[in-house]
Amino acid sequence: MATNDLWAGIGSALAFLITLTTMAMNQSRIKLLINKISAYLNPYIQITIPEYGAESFKRSDFFVAIEAYLSNLCHQDGRVRKLKAELESDMQKPQVSVDDDQEIVDTFKGATLWWYADTELPKTTVITYRAGDEKRRFYRVAFHKRFHKHIVNDYLPYVIKNGRDVIAKNRQHRLFTNNASSQWSSYNREKSLWSHVEFRHPAKFDMLAMDPAKKDEIKDDLNAFKMGKDYYAKVGKAWKRGYLLFGPPGTGKSMMIAAMANFMDYDIYDMELTAVKNNTELRKLFIETKGKSIIVLEDIDCSVDLTGKRTDKKKARKKSGDQSDMATMRQKEDEKKDDEDSKLTLSGVLNFIDGLWSACGEERIIIFTTNYKDKLDEALIRPGRMDMHIEMSYCRYEAFKVLAHNYLDISEYQFFELFGEIHRLLDQVDMSPADVAEHLIRTEKKDAGACLQVLIQDLKILKAKKNSAADCHPQDPISIVVPDLNPTVLPDLNPTVINIFEVARDSTLES
Numbered sequence: 253m254a255t256n257d258l259w260a261g262i263g264s265a266l267a268f269l270i271t272l273t274t275m276a277m278n279q280s281r282i283k284l285l286i287n288k289i290s291a292y293l294n295p296y297i298q299i300t301i302p303e304y305g306a307e308s309f310k311r312s313d314f315f316v317a318i319e320a321y322l323s324n325l326c327h328q329d330g331r332v333r334k335l336k337a338e339l340e341s342d343m344q345k346p347q348v349s350v351d352d353d354q355e356i357v358d359t360f361k362g363a364t365l366w367w368y369a370d371t372e373l374p375k376t377t378v379i380t381y382r383a384g385d386e387k388r389r390f391y392r393v394a395f396h397k398r399f400h401k402h403i404v405n406d407y408l409p410y411v412i413k414n415g416r417d418v419i420a421k422n423r424q425h426r427l428f429t430n431n432a433s434s435q436w437s438s439y440n441r442e443k444s445l446w447s448h449v450e451f452r453h454p455a456k457f458d459m460l461a462m463d464p465a466k467k468d469e470i471k472d473d474l475n476a477f478k479m480g481k482d483y484y485a486k487v488g489k490a491w492k493r494g495y496l497l498f499g500p501p502g503t504g505k506s507m508m509i510a511a512m513a514n515f516m517d518y519d520i521y522d523m524e525l526t527a528v529k530n531n532t533e534l535r536k537l538f539i540e541t542k543g544k545s546i547i548v549l550e551d552i553d554c555s556v557d558l559t560g561k562r563t564d565k566k567k568a569r570k571k572s573g574d575q576s577d578m579a580t581m582r583q584k585e586d587e588k589k590d591d592e593d594s595k596l597t598l599s600g601v602l603n604f605i606d607g608l609w610s611a612c613g614e615e616r617i618i619i620f621t622t623n624y625k626d627k628l629d630e631a632l633i634r635p636g637r638m639d640m641h642i643e644m645s646y647c648r649y650e651a652f653k654v655l656a657h658n659y660l661d662i663s664e665y666q667f668f669e670l671f672g673e674i675h676r677l678l679d680q681v682d683m684s685p686a687d688v689a690e691h692l693i694r695t696e697k698k699d700a701g702a703c704l705q706v707l708i709q710d711l712k713i714l715k716a717k718k719n720s721a722a723d724c725h726p727q728d729p730i731s732i733v734v735p736d737l738n739p740t741v742l743p744d745l746n747p748t749v750i751n752i753f754e755v756a757r758d759s760t761l762e763s
């Protein structure tokens with residue numbers, strides 16, 4: 253009897269379980285059925301973009317781009333009344349975005365889209381470390397199912413691109429410099445390899461004194477590069493471009509880099525090659541640079557001797573005289589260690605510019621500067637590596653007019669004669685734009701006319717010096733004749749020129 257009761261109990265429990273399971277299955281079937289009917293009746297599709305995606309500790313790039321895109325959209329015509337503003341550390345202006353529960357209507361090639369931001373509670377109970385994390389934000393966009401493919405393939409990529417552009421425009425530019433490898437840490441790799449400061453250089457192309465046609469050519473080239481993503485993909489090239497800036501000191505190479513960064517809205521990575529021990533370190537530094545940036549290697553001819561560094565050491569050791577077998581062995585070991593430690597080679601640098609590694613990341617400009625183009629290895633500057641060679645030259649008349657306008661706010665029509673004289677002199681002597689610019693700094697005592705007078709005096713001195721140097725042999729006594737020198741401007745001359753003037757005057761007296 254007791255056994256029968258037991259079996260009866262098990263039987264009813266099983267029957268209860270089966271009923272529960274059937275109900276649950278029916279419920280999910282019912283749910284599926286409701287979804288099917290509503291999908292049939294409702295022609296609209298929704299896409300949800302959560303704030304924290306797969307990399308749960310980082311805001312999703314997609315979400316951030318949408319946020320920027322929508323804020324920009326609302327700015328344009330004030331279509332949303334409830335906004336909120338946040339100031340992030342690397343932003344110039346507060347980032348204004350659409351507040352939750354606000355609908356924004358957008359159109360794209362005939363399709364209408366309804367966007368809104370909202371929050372929801374996470375489905376699972378997870379312990380989180382982010383502040384204010386109980387609710388998760390998301391953006392949701394709804395559109396007619398007829399446009400499904402169109403929206404996924406064209407509209408969403410368009411939103412991402414535009415959103416990123418808005419972010420780049422609003423972002424405070426940064427100037428990075430590489431740290432010595434002894435300071436690198438594995439915990440915060442990105443921050444320990446490069447340190448940065450805010451980049452606030454006022455240089456613009458308009459301020460650069462150089463041939464206007466050359467300036468336009470550079471601007472066109474930069475614009476073509478910026479717009480060239482599809483073109484680079486089509487021809488199978490990494491999206492990067494190299495510029496070689498060469499010319500004497502003070503001709504504006506560094507200023508050109510700053511102007512380029514401002515023109516392109518890019519960050520600058522100023523790579524100090526002397527702090528890089530070997531090719532591996534160079535590669536690591538390169539990988540940690542971001543897109544939309546200019547990587548600069550200044551004075552490439554003297555940063556590091558890319559070919560002779562190790563050979564010189566060996567030669568020095570050889571010179572130190574005869575050695576015992578023991579000493580020779582020790583020396584060989586030392587040399588091997590040195591080779592490993594200091595293996596920053598030309599091929600490493602070439603690889604960094606256009607090897608396979610150079611294709612990681614995109615939209616990067618690489619700039620080399622040098623005072624002596626001839627000293628560089630041909631391989632380093634061939635087209636494809638350095639695509640455009642830009643000569644920054646001594647100040648000629650066209651460049652002078654730009655400086656006169658920038659520094660003194662004057663044109664050739666106001667100081668016709670003085671400009672004419674400067675024109676003639678600049679054709680005959682070499683003075684760097686930096687030097688000319690120094691002469692054009694107005695002071696309380698010195699107005700625009702006086703600045704030009706001093707410049708003319710100095711140019712005449714340079715010309716006299718040049719002529720006498722051309723006329724005499726190295727052993728001849730120096731004899732410089734300075735015509736029309738106005739003694740009243742002497743205190744305003746810069747120290748080097750006063751020096752030359754004094755040498756000139758003494759020499760003239762002697763002769």
Ligand SMILES: Nc1ncnc2c1ncn2[C@@H]1O[C@H](COP(=O)(O)OP(=O)(O)OP(=O)(O)O)[C@@H](O)[C@H]1O
Binds near residue numbers: 462499685687689
């Ligand atoms: N072409 C130029 N146009 C306008 N200003 C210039 C130009 N060249 C030089 N200057 C002025 O001189 C300063 C120094 O120039 P800059 O540092 O750019 O020269 P550089 O060519 O980089 O010299 P170096 O070879 O010594 O590094 C600039 O900050 C700017 O004020």
Ligand SMILES: [Mg+2]
Binds near residue numbers: 506507550
């Ligand atoms: Mg420089």
